[in-house]
Amino acid sequence: MVSKTEETQLNRLENQVDNGGGGAWDYLCLVRKLKVRRSEKVFKYGLSILNDPKKRSALGPEEWTLYEQVAIAAMDCQCLDVTKDCIKVLQKKFPESKRVGRLNGMLLEAKGSWAEAEKAYSSLLEDNSLDQVIHKRRVAMAKAQGNISKAIELLNKYLEIFMADHDAWRELADIYVSLQMYKQAAFCYEELILSQPTVPLYHLAYADVLYTLGGLENLQTAKKYYASTIDLTGGKNTRALFGICLCTSAIAQVSKGRNKEDKESPELQSLAATALEKDYKQRAADKLGLLTSALRSLKI
Amino acid sequence: MAEDLVLDTAIRDWVLIPLSVVMVLIGILRYFVSKLMLSSQLPDPKIVKEGQIIVRARNLRAAANFIPPKSFRSRRVYFSNEENGLLFVPKGQAQNPQAQMFSDPNMAMDMMKKNLSMIIPQTLTFAWVNFFFSGFVAAKIPFPLTQRFRSMLQNGIDLSTVDVSYVSSRSWYFLNLFGLRGLFSLILGEENATDDTQRMMQMSGFGFDPSKNLGAEKDGLDIVQHEWALPKFEHRAEAVLKKLIK
Numbered sequence: 263m264v265s266k267t268e269e270t271q272l273n274r275l276e277n278q279v280d281n282g283g284g285g286a287w288d289y290l291c292l293v294r295k296l297k298v299r300r301s302e303k304v305f306k307y308g309l310s311i312l313n314d315p316k317k318r319s320a321l322g323p324e325e326w327t328l329y330e331q332v333a334i335a336a337m338d339c340q341c342l343d344v345t346k347d348c349i350k351v352l353q354k355k356f357p358e359s360k361r362v363g364r365l366n367g368m369l370l371e372a373k374g375s376w377a378e379a380e381k382a383y384s385s386l387l388e389d390n391s392l393d394q395v396i397h398k399r400r401v402a403m404a405k406a407q408g409n410i411s412k413a414i415e416l417l418n419k420y421l422e423i424f425m426a427d428h429d430a431w432r433e434l435a436d437i438y439v440s441l442q443m444y445k446q447a448a449f450c451y452e453e454l455i456l457s458q459p460t461v462p463l464y465h466l467a468y469a470d471v472l473y474t475l476g477g478l479e480n481l482q483t484a485k486k487y488y489a490s491t492i493d494l495t496g497g498k499n500t501r502a503l504f505g506i507c508l509c510t511s512a513i514a515q516v517s518k519g520r521n522k523e524d525k526e527s528p529e530l531q532s533l534a535a536t537a538l539e540k541d542y543k544q545r546a547a548d549k550l551g552l553l554t555s556a557l558r559s560l561k562i
Numbered sequence: 563m564a565e566d567l568v569l570d571t572a573i574r575d576w577v578l579i580p581l582s583v584v585m586v587l588i589g590i591l592r593y594f595v596s597k598l599m600l601s602s603q604l605p606d607p608k609i610v611k612e613g614q615i616i617v618r619a620r621n622l623r624a625a626a627n628f629i630p631p632k633s634f635r636s637r638r639v640y641f642s643n644e645e646n647g648l649l650f651v652p653k654g655q656a657q658n659p660q661a662q663m664f665s666d667p668n669m670a671m672d673m674m675k676k677n678l679s680m681i682i683p684q685t686l687t688f689a690w691v692n693f694f695f696s697g698f699v700a701a702k703i704p705f706p707l708t709q710r711f712r713s714m715l716q717n718g719i720d721l722s723t724v725d726v727s728y729v730s731s732r733s734w735y736f737l738n739l740f741g742l743r744g745l746f747s748l749i750l751g752e753e754n755a756t757d758d759t760q761r762m763m764q765m766s767g768f769g770f771d772p773s774k775n776l777g778a779e780k781d782g783l784d785i786v787q788h789e790w791a792l793p794k795f796e797h798r799a800e801a802v803l804k805k806l807i808k
Contacts, residue, residue, distance in 0.1 A: 391607060392607055392610055422611075423607065423610065423611050423614065424610075424611075424614050425614050425615065425617075425618045426614045426617035426618050426621070427614075449633075452629045452630075452633050453618075455625065455628050455629055456618075456621045456622055456624075456625045456626075456628065456629060457618075457621045457625070459624075459625040459628045483630055483792070485796070486792040486793060486795060486796055487792065488799075489792075489795045489796040489798070489799035489800075490628075490792060490795035490799070492799040492802060492803065493795050493798045493799045493802055496802060496806070497799075497802045497803050497805075497806040498806075506799075529800055530796060530799065530800050530803075533800055533803040533804060533807065534803060536803075536807050537803050537806055537807055540806075540807060
């Protein structure tokens with residue numbers, strides 16, 4: 263995940279380049295380092311550098327990395343002719359390269375010829391069965407074709423070997439949530455929390471899934487994770503605040519008539535409600551009425 | 563005892579400096595040769611998988627308090643149960659890493675190449691130093707030493723009354739051997755093949771022993787006491803919100 267300082271730096275460079283202030287190469291390097299997806303800008307500025315022979319020779323050996331970056335960005339923007347040109351140049355320079363073979367496979371994928379792309383990827387995998395990028399491309403292809411079960415199967419097999427890859431766990435969690443397989447999604451989110459315990463995003467998603475699963479124990483756990491999200495984000499996360507209110511009222515409903523374990527819950531709920539009202543007053547004052555009526559209906 | 567020998571400045575010009583320069587040049591040469599001889603080694607899938615397992619187990623240990631106790635327990639069983647736990651290595655099977663390394667021809671070749679590229683220049687330089695630069699005092703070490711070091715440092719000098727601080731050029735060679743590492747990392751960037759001392763240390767603690775790592779992780783995991791940190795978070799969230807509202 264990109265940190266806040268890196269994000270501001272990226273935006274600053276982007277503004278600078280957009281307003282004609284130069285520094286395109288720094289911007290491209292930063293995008294490549296942070297692995298963010300800004301394909302349009304990369305395509306525009308990368309292509310302008312590549313088409314200018316003076317600037318191109320000034321890059322030296324980094325020229326080829328730029329070709330690869332522009333090729334991928336062009337595929338993302340569906341400008342396949344540019345991609346083909348870039349790949350041709352790279353192939354001339356590095357005839358037997360696996361990286362270029364991978365780009366070829368991606369081009370086939372972008373064109374939509376799934377079978378050929380699959381063949382290309384399998385042959386590359388024969389040479390090196392541990393290439394993470396190619397495995398992930400196959401999963402992406404399965405997902406793009408709509409074959410979600412195959413995507414899940416491939417992703418699970420990938421994770422059996424590379425179980426420390428948290429991006430893959432995240433993707434798997436997304437897929438499970440889209441298929442409403444919430445128990446499995448909860449497992450994936452637990453993995454994510456284990457690998458990066460201080461990222462509030464995962465706590466929030468985990469709490470959402472637990473709340474959706476329902477049942478008294480899950481609701482109580484969900485409430486705890488909403489609370490941890492609030493703690494990690496300093497109380498600014500609206501979704502977590504809503505989550506607390508909803509959880510508390512759901513717990514109250516489920517445990518109606520049983521011994522209510524009200525250790526500190528009423529305070530938390532009322533605090534969350536007050537925080538929400540304050541937030542809405544500041545940012546969306548016209549919706550405050552909706553909020554108060556919704557909160558009132560919850561407290562029943 | 564402590565008469566100061568006056569050493570000819572010609573020694574400095576013609577012995578110390580040329581020796582250092584030659585060693586630096588040989589180091590740079592070895593770096594480029596090693597780059598040329600670099601063979602791409604296909605990673606072994608088993609080792610990669612084990613590495614990843616270890617990372618995951620380590621994450622589990624580190625952040626165990628962030629997930630509910632049931633999930634932690636199920637994961638712990640998954641890792642360390644007796645039948646097919648990932649970290650469990652039955653005693654007989656713990657592969658002797660040496661045998662494994664020698665049976666894999668690629669790895670053996672790589673190791674031979676690395677060893678050769680280290681041993682041959684060292685031997686040649688040492689022989690050269692001994693042949694040309696022996697039989698005289700080359701430098702004075704600024705601190706006093708005991709008589710024990712005499713045989714090591716004063717090899718070509720056959721006078722037993724000379725203070726042990728006056729050393730021969732062989733000791734200058736060894737000093738350079740171990741000391742130029744810092745210089746090389748400045749010139750050549752971090753990962754350079756001239757890092758002899760590191761490699762020597764690696765060779766003595768022989769090889770990557772995955773089975774021991776797994777066993778260590780399993781023990782660590784067994785020890786962990788799960789103490790669910792989340793209930794604390796509710797209190798903390800309250801405090802945060804209270805502050806926010808004020």
